[in-house]
Amino acid sequence: MALYVQKFGGSSLADATCMQRVAQRVYDTRAEGHSVVVVLSAMGKTTDNLINLSKQVNPQPDEREMDMLLATGEQVSVAILAMALHAMGAEAVSMTGPQAGISTDSAHTKAKITEINPERIVQNLEKGRIVIVCGFQGLSPSADIATLGRGGSDTTAVALAAALKADRCQIFTDVDGVYTCDPRIVKAARKLDIIAYDEMLELASMGAKVLQSRSVEFAKKYGVELEVLTSFDRIPGTVVKEEVNDMEQIVVRGVAGDKNQAKVTIQQVPDQPGVAAKLFKELAAANVNVDMIVQNVSERGHTDISFTVPRDEVNRARTTVDQLVPALNAAGATYDIDIAKVSIVGVGMRSHSGVAYRMFEALSANKINVEMISTSEIKISVVIRSAYADQAMNVLHDAFELGQTQPAS
Numbered sequence: 001m002a003l004y005v006q007k008f009g010g011s012s013l014a015d016a017t018c019m020q021r022v023a024q025r026v027y028d029t030r031a032e033g034h035s036v037v038v039v040l041s042a043m044g045k046t047t048d049n050l051i052n053l054s055k056q057v058n059p060q061p062d063e064r065e066m067d068m069l070l071a072t073g074e075q076v077s078v079a080i081l082a083m084a085l086h087a088m089g090a091e092a093v094s095m096t097g098p099q100a101g102i103s104t105d106s107a108h109t110k111a112k113i114t115e116i117n118p119e120r121i122v123q124n125l126e127k128g129r130i131v132i133v134c135g136f137q138g139l140s141p142s143a144d145i146a147t148l149g150r151g152g153s154d155t156t157a158v159a160l161a162a163a164l165k166a167d168r169c170q171i172f173t174d175v176d177g178v179y180t181c182d183p184r185i186v187k188a189a190r191k192l193d194i195i196a197y198d199e200m201l202e203l204a205s206m207g208a209k210v211l212q213s214r215s216v217e218f219a220k221k222y223g224v225e226l227e228v229l230t231s232f233d234r235i236p237g238t239v240v241k242e243e244v245n246d247m248e249q250i251v252v253r254g255v256a257g258d259k260n261q262a263k264v265t266i267q268q269v270p271d272q273p274g275v276a277a278k279l280f281k282e283l284a285a286a287n288v289n290v291d292m293i294v295q296n297v298s299e300r301g302h303t304d305i306s307f308t309v310p311r312d313e314v315n316r317a318r319t320t321v322d323q324l325v326p327a328l329n330a331a332g333a334t335y336d337i338d339i340a341k342v343s344i345v346g347v348g349m350r351s352h353s354g355v356a357y358r359m360f361e362a363l364s365a366n367k368i369n370v371e372m373i374s375t376s377e378i379k380i381s382v383v384i385r386s387a388y389a390d391q392a393m394n395v396l397h398d399a400f401e402l403g404q405t406q407p408a409s
């Protein structure tokens with residue numbers, strides 16, 4: 001008999017029928033003899049709707065009150081699921097985050113879990129009950145309800161799995177796992193059986209949004225093996241786990257595309273110490289998230305500096321950069337939103353050579369021009385024209401043969 005933590009997201013909880021489907025799934029796991037802790041998100045689009053409601057009465061709602069409001073979404077879910085399970089004859093009890101012993105820091109709307117005292121959950125499990133916990137919330141040091149940031153129920157599930165030393169942490173969602181690429185763009189995309197934490201983190205931050213990144217970091221830190229699977233079918237999903245040697249046999253695990261990027265270029269900056277420091281200090285102060293940075297070889301004492309930012313931050317970047325151009329003695333700045341970032345990710349890159357070569361050759365054979373490049377140990381990203389993003393993802397997916405069945409690892 002094992003202990004399961006099963007988390008269900010909003011799209012799996014859209015209405016009463018969905019709730020009954022989830023109840024059946026939980027019921028069946030319990031009927032197999034396992035202990036079950038369930039973590040739920042708010043039903044359907046409830047959280048979005050609550051945020052909209054608040055903005056109608058106050059454009060800048062107080063964050064403590066925002067947490068009071070948003071935490072209600074999850075509370076509806078847990079009570080309804082408990083009732084659905086009772087109707088099936090199961091013993092189940094719902095709990096808020098605070099009742100479940102989840103403590104957080106005081107950063108309202110983006111709190112971090114600081115401690116979990118799972119005593120009450122354990123007592124209920126020992127009585128044979130299914131315990132259903134509100135995701136995304138906990139109790140702050142001042143005994144207020146605090147929420148963990150959008151998508152935070154994933155983190156609640158992983159944290160509970162770690163605290164309870166659960167055998168399995170299953171994240172049920174509306175996709176059946178993690179894919180080699182977005183299947184809407186690359187028809188040949190294939191569901192992965194396994195993926196390493198680090199690969200998942202790179203792919204998630206690239207826009208393959210299946211799990212909240214924070215939950216993956218948490219899982220990695222505490223060695224919680226995650227399974228991402230669909231709540232609509234009874235098929236195995238993708239296991240996210242520690243990297244093992246075998247995983248390195250596969251050079252590239254997945255291809256990601258991010259069309260929500262913009263490129264800023266500052267032209268003819270004097271090539272002197274302190275210039276980059278000043279520029280990026282001001283951008284940080286303006287809360288602009290800078291990603292790739294490229295500085296050209298300098299010519300006659302001047303150089304161009306380019307960097308990418310999320311597209312919805314480009315106006316903030318422009319305000320800062322336009323002000324800095326005269327101060328830096330630069331010639332000017334350009335802002336380009338027609339770009340996309342395409343990346344290949346895989347822990348196998350650590351031990352294989354020629355990966356960059358294969359990537360660039362595939363792009364050039366298809367006449368796709370590379371404008372910027374950045375690399376990490378397990379990722380190579382390029383900036384290209386956004387019109388070519390989908391084609392580039394397909395080309396790279398083919399070049400690394402990701403549509404084929406890979407050796408088991």
Ligand code: ASP
Nearest residue numbers: 041042047150151152153
């Ligand atoms: N209901 C919250 C949200 O929509 C938390 C979650 O879904 O994980 O962000």
Ligand code: MG
Nearest residue numbers: 009010041151
């Ligand atoms: Mg959600």
